[in-house]
Amino acid sequence: MSELFLKTLSLSHFRSHKKGAIDTDARPVAIFGPNGAGKTNILEAVSLFSPGRGLRRASAEEMTRRPEAIGWKLSGILQTDTQSYEVDIRSEGGAARQIQVDGKSAPQTQLGRIARVLWLIPSMDRLWIEGAEGRRRFLDRATLSFFPEHAEASLAYEKAMRERNRLLKDQVSDAHWYSALERQMAQSGAQIHAARQQALVQLSEAQQQAQTAFPVAELALIQSDGSMPASEDDLREALAESRFRDIAAGRTLVGPHRSDLIGTYAAKGVPAKDCSTGEQKALLVSLILANARALTQDGGAAPILLLDEVAAHLDPTRRAALYDKICALGAQAWMTGTETELFDALGDRAQYIEVTDTGGISAISPAG
Structure with a gap:
């Protein structure tokens, strides 16, 4: 080991x-x-x-x-x-x-x-019942543990999105201003989504293989307003099609920054958000242990x-x-x-x- x-x-x-x-x-x-x-x-x-x-x-x-x-x-x-x-x-x-x-x-x-490095702290006890941002951070921490390059993809995506949001707030409509930024967002965004999905697979397999006192959490990645364009080409096309809607909102409304992590207590079929406080904590512990187990099983x-x-x-x-x-x-x-x-x-x-x-x-x- x-x-x-x-x-x-x-x-x-x-x-x-x-x-x-x-x-x-x-x-x-x-x-x-x-x-x-x-x-x-x-x-x-x-x-x-x-x-x-x-x-x-x-x-x-x-x-x-x-x-x-x-x-x-x-x-x-x-x-x-x-x-x-x-x-x-x-x-x-x-x-x-x-x-x-x-x-x-x-x-x-x-x-x-x-x-x-993985962590579980008291503020995360409300992970399942508060906003999607905290759940994305939780998933990204797990994803980063499997794929260190996830950090570079996330930084590149956020930088390009900040520039695109600046154009949106300034009500810029010229397509030429957006194309290069959307290419970068599509490339890094597709990498982010693929890495997150693979991390979920590895977490699921690690939970299923283990015999523990902690419950299995079924996880799914969803988009707040529909399905996430999975490929680079699809995401670039979705960003282009969403420009006028985004200009009205003053921000980018499609992409991996709009994803949410949904958890379910597998044995009971109950959404994590509806579980007791103790069950929600046990699900989090289960996921942290699964993350650690998956990394160890990978030979690391x-x-x-x-x-x-x-x-x-x-x-x-x-x-x-x-x-x-x-x-x-x-x-x-x-x-x-x-x-x-x-x-x-x-x-x-x-x-x-x-x-x-x-x-x-x-x-x-x-x-x-």
């Missing part, structure tokens, strides 16, 4: 952490301490070792520690079977974060080729998992089942909880870290 884990993590002026350092091995990491001590801030720091804005989707300025506001820095070593990568991530004065890998400047997309390493307060919302049986699956996968899972008792079923299969707060400054210390 391949291996991937964050071997070291240091934080400087990041959120509530003025200074902190953690040394780990490949085992799960159980982080405990009172509410507000800074546990989730550690998980957010780890999430930044992957492409995107992290688990809170915060700006670089929002992540800097107050009142100093001098910027922040994260450093860590990502360890695989064959290589270690020294990663530095920093922001100065609220500027966009800068990344270095082994001492050389690197784009965020390079992190996606080194490490896969299990992803790094970030599970914020997940143990508190599971009964003891499912909690123990979750820990067993994480350990069987060989995943380094960073988990938070207020009490050490929440991690009793892990025993010495995990490493323990206590986080405390004194005067608004978080402190990290190994425990157990």
Whole structure:
């Protein structure tokens, strides 16, 4: 089984952490301490070792520690079977974060080729009952874990769509202004849609093959106002045909940015949005585990998992089942909880870290 884990993590002026350092091995990491001590801030720091804005989707300025506001820095070593990568991530004065890998400047997309990071946080508990945007982000995080190039396609699509939306808001009707942008949107948009569909197939297969205490979630990708044009040519044609409608709306109304992820509790045939809170949580855990399992079965390493307060919302049986699956996968899972008792079923299969707060400054210390 391949291996991937964050071997070291240091934080400087990041959120509530003025200074902190953690040394780990490949085992799960159980982080405990009172509410507000800074546990989730550690998980957010780890999430930044992957492409995107992290688990809170915060700006670089929002992540800097107050009142100093001098910027922040994260450093860590990502360890695989064959290589270690020294990663530095920093922001100065609220500027966009800068990344270095082994001492050389690197784009965020390079992190996606080194490490896969998945997370489940309390704000996602409402995934099935709130807007489609959150479900698209959830699916795109899974898709990115399978296909690192999904990040480039998404960036290219969003850039072209912003330019097209600017034309729409300015009431431009000349077709020549749109054609090049729509070609780019069609090319990257078709790639996005195909990657999402393939990710759903892999998630479905991983769920069906597993025997777990968590329910199977049937997933489907739909378009908010009809079917998604699947091919590049179809999407380019749909964008051209939609121009006058889009001008009236002032935005682009067709494309993968309008897709939605629909989930169903398979055994009951009940839409996820209509399930109980506990069932909705169990479906999310099932999908995270399926995502990790699919990546492992592909011959790669299990992803790094970030599970914020997940143990508190599971009964003891499912909690123990979750820990067993994480350990069987060989995943380094960073988990938070207020009490050490929440991690009793892990025993010495995990490493323990206590986080405390004194005067608004978080402190990290190994425990157990």
